[in-house]
Amino acid sequence: MPSVIEVDHLNFSFGSGALTQPVLKNVTISIEEGEIVLITGPSGSGKTTFLTIIGGLRQAFHGSVKVLGHQFVNSNEQIKVKTRQQIGYIFQQHNLLKSLTALQNVCMTLEINAVTTEQQRSSRAAEMLIAVGLGDRLDYKPDQLSGGQRQRVSIARALVGQPKIILADEPTASLDKQSGHEAVSLLKRLAKESHTTILLVTHDYRILDIADRVVELEDGMIKQE
Numbered sequence: 001m002p003s004v005i006e007v008d009h010l011n012f013s014f015g016s017g018a019l020t021q022p023v024l025k026n027v028t029i030s031i032e033e034g035e036i037v038l039i040t041g042p043s044g045s046g047k048t049t050f051l052t053i054i055g056g057l058r059q060a061f062h063g064s065v066k067v068l069g070h071q072f073v074n075s076n077e078q079i080k081v082k083t084r085q086q087i088g089y090i091f092q093q094h095n096l097l098k099s100l101t102a103l104q105n106v107c108m109t110l111e112i113n114a115v116t117t118e119q120q121r122s123s124r125a126a127e128m129l130i131a132v133g134l135g136d137r138l139d140y141k142p143d144q145l146s147g148g149q150r151q152r153v154s155i156a157r158a159l160v161g162q163p164k165i166i167l168a169d170e171p172t173a174s175l176d177k178q179s180g181h182e183a184v185s186l187l188k189r190l191a192k193e194s195h196t197t198i199l200l201v202t203h204d205y206r207i208l209d210i211a212d213r214v215v216e217l218e219d220g221m222i223k224q225e
């Protein structure tokens, strides 16, 4: 299997001069296509920072970070923008727009282009919501959905553009044990069907069983087994 994420001796610090705070230290990891990798570790160990660098949302200067074959370290913004279009994001807070229905929230992430009509985008979004079990909630707004249902809308939104990678930051943090497990199991099933790679940051030890691999960060370093 080819690697979709290849990180080599990544070092990252916040601040500069006397206030420099090293956050990631010599992180080296390779993640294959279709793999589901969970990142755990104590608060402040650098998990979210790592995820944002992989997502091209934060510039890193030392080491090598290749995502879908593109080098991110010292790269220009254009390369990252192109790569970001092939990444789906799921956050702790679902980040759905309150004034839009579930269908509109999923639909709006599909690129408006000359190839698809609005009708096609809408039916693709509806198919995705049916796949996450919300076929009967298409016209509900976020406030009319439960926490677990909202997180399922955000899973549908992340997957609808058929991304190669999903990055998820604490996706079960606001959910109870059962809804949390259901949401990530669903994410896993859909990702496996489409060979999508998942990198998921979590504190939630109850979902570790969905992983192909669990990586522990401690003080900015990958803890060796």
Ligand SMILES: Nc1ncnc2c1ncn2[C@@H]1O[C@H](COP(=O)(O)OP(=O)(O)OP(=O)(O)O)[C@@H](O)[C@H]1O
Binding pocket: 014, 015, 023, 041, 042, 043, 044, 045, 046, 047, 048, 049, 050, 203
């Ligand atoms: N924008 C920022 N500016 C300066 N320091 C930051 C910034 N973001 C995070 N940090 C610091 O970097 C370190 C790592 O933060 P990060 O959010 O990556 O940790 P984390 O492992 O995701 O923690 P948590 O599990 O609590 O979310 C922390 O010490 C934090 O204070």
